[in-house]
Amino acid sequence: MTQVMGPWRGVGTDEAASMSLLSATSIDEDRARPKAALHVLGPPRRGCSDELTPIAPAPERPRDFEIPTALVDAAGRRVRYVRLSVTDRCDLACTYCMPPHGERAHARREELLDFDEIVRLARVLHRMGVERLRLTGGEPLVRRGVPELVARLHTVAPSLALTMTTNGTRLGPLAASLAQSGLSSVNVSLDSLDPQRFAAITRGGSLDLVLAGIEAARAAGLEVKLNTVLQGEASLGELPALIAWAWARGLTPRFIELMPMGEASSLPSSDFIPIARARERLSGLVEDGRDPSSARGPARYLVEPRTDRRVGLIAAASEPFCEGCNRIRLTARGELRGCLGHPHGVALRPVLRHSGSDDRDLAWALVAGLSGARRGHEMPSIGARLAAFGDGAHARVGMSLVGG
Ligand code: SAM
Ligand code: SF4
Numbered sequence: 001m002t003q004v005m006g007p008w009r010g011v012g013t014d015e016a017a018s019m020s021l022l023s024a025t026s027i028d029e030d031r032a033r034p035k036a037a038l039h040v041l042g043p044p045r046r047g048c049s050d051e052l053t054p055i056a057p058a059p060e061r062p063r064d065f066e067i068p069t070a071l072v073d074a075a076g077r078r079v080r081y082v083r084l085s086v087t088d089r090c091d092l093a094c095t096y097c098m099p100p101h102g103e104r105a106h107a108r109r110e111e112l113l114d115f116d117e118i119v120r121l122a123r124v125l126h127r128m129g130v131e132r133l134r135l136t137g138g139e140p141l142v143r144r145g146v147p148e149l150v151a152r153l154h155t156v157a158p159s160l161a162l163t164m165t166t167n168g169t170r171l172g173p174l175a176a177s178l179a180q181s182g183l184s185s186v187n188v189s190l191d192s193l194d195p196q197r198f199a200a201i202t203r204g205g206s207l208d209l210v211l212a213g214i215e216a217a218r219a220a221g222l223e224v225k226l227n228t229v230l231q232g233e234a235s236l237g238e239l240p241a242l243i244a245w246a247w248a249r250g251l252t253p254r255f256i257e258l259m260p261m262g263e264a265s266s267l268p269s270s271d272f273i274p275i276a277r278a279r280e281r282l283s284g285l286v287e288d289g290r291d292p293s294s295a296r297g298p299a300r301y302l303v304e305p306r307t308d309r310r311v312g313l314i315a316a317a318s319e320p321f322c323e324g325c326n327r328i329r330l331t332a333r334g335e336l337r338g339c340l341g342h343p344h345g346v347a348l349r350p351v352l353r354h355s356g357s358d359d360r361d362l363a364w365a366l367v368a369g370l371s372g373a374r375r376g377h378e379m380p381s382i383g384a385r386l387a388a389f390g391d392g393a394h395a396r397v398g399m400s401l402v403g404g
Helices: 013-020 115-127 146-156 171-181 195-202 207-219 232-248 262-266 277-281 351-352 357-371 382-389
Strands: 037-041 053-057 081-085 132-136 161-166 184-189 222-231 252-257 298-305 309-314 325-328 335-337 346-349
Touching: 053 335, 081 115, 081 252, 115 132, 115 357, 132 146, 146 161, 146 171, 171 184, 171 207, 184 207, 195 207, 207 222, 222 232, 222 277, 232 252, 232 277, 252 277, 277 309, 325 346, 335 357, 351 357
Parallel strands: 081 132, 081 325, 132 161, 161 184, 184 222, 222 252, 252 309
Antiparallel strands: 037 053, 037 346, 298 309, 325 335, 335 346
């Protein structure tokens, strides 16, 4: 059995997953409720790090509403990409993401969308023009049966590109079945190649396990990208080694600016490295303008002209990419969030669980929820505004709860 670190230290993963879900009752309260109004969600309550608070019901679905073929947010951006969290739990506890013993209030089992609900949601989203679905978390692979979920999603929407962001700890045994089920690519988090530093960042994670996971993913034919969060000067120091390691395997490394959310909002400002500092270190590379912004996502790519090898840079805080953002997030609890950078959203679970709801109700919930998404997030840079930011609503909601 895989060794488990972080909040479940000392407990096998499947065992821990089921233990952590034991508080769930077998009766699903939401299913038994009468048709619920959609809940528009506002900022979390003070001192509550993990819940979005319902503040107002959304309007009833108009009778003549038909499912649109495009999903467009309030800023006029067409949504083609959805990040869907399958769990808010994780077997690691990275210092910038997760409190040492896990989030205070993980979703209870009955709060998690089940696979039928996720598949239904994906089918409707695909009908509304979504082309790419990324499974994430928490750590998506600590939820049992994810390869089966991937297979079901692939069956109902064969042209939907299915990808995953993972910490890689469980990719070793699962990569082949994920690839066979229809997953096309994985983004693996790899913050350091130094085993000690890796263990410190992840609070006990095994670098060897992750490296084996990456090899298994490559062997299974999955496209692999590597994500490294820049944290402190040590990350800059490791830049050349991480790039060399990735390029030697034909992989693209990507460096991500620390975002001031959850745990990261209480890190010292010296941990925040603006992406410009990474750019300075990569002066031999040039801007790669080949990808249209819709294909590139939030990453800006630099390329080594002679070899065509690339490095991605993602800077949510210092170089926001809101104009070109075409993604939305669905939390493991079934909350739709139009933007990572502010806490408003819509609860889809009551709609999914109402026995009389149909796909038009679900599509309307998505449309109504996104009509509140703002242009431009509220994410100040850690370095400049950490003090004022510390009490901000989104500072309290960590990435593992929103679905990173
Ligand atoms: N557990 C998986 C993993 O680590 O890849 C998937 C979920 S994780 C929340 C998704 C991504 O968010 C990871 O690449 C992680 O490094 C990144 N992340 C988490 N907290 C972050 C923060 N405060 N700033 C920037 N990136 C963060
Ligand atoms: Fe877990 Fe990923 Fe957050 Fe690290 S970044 S604690 S691996 S969810």
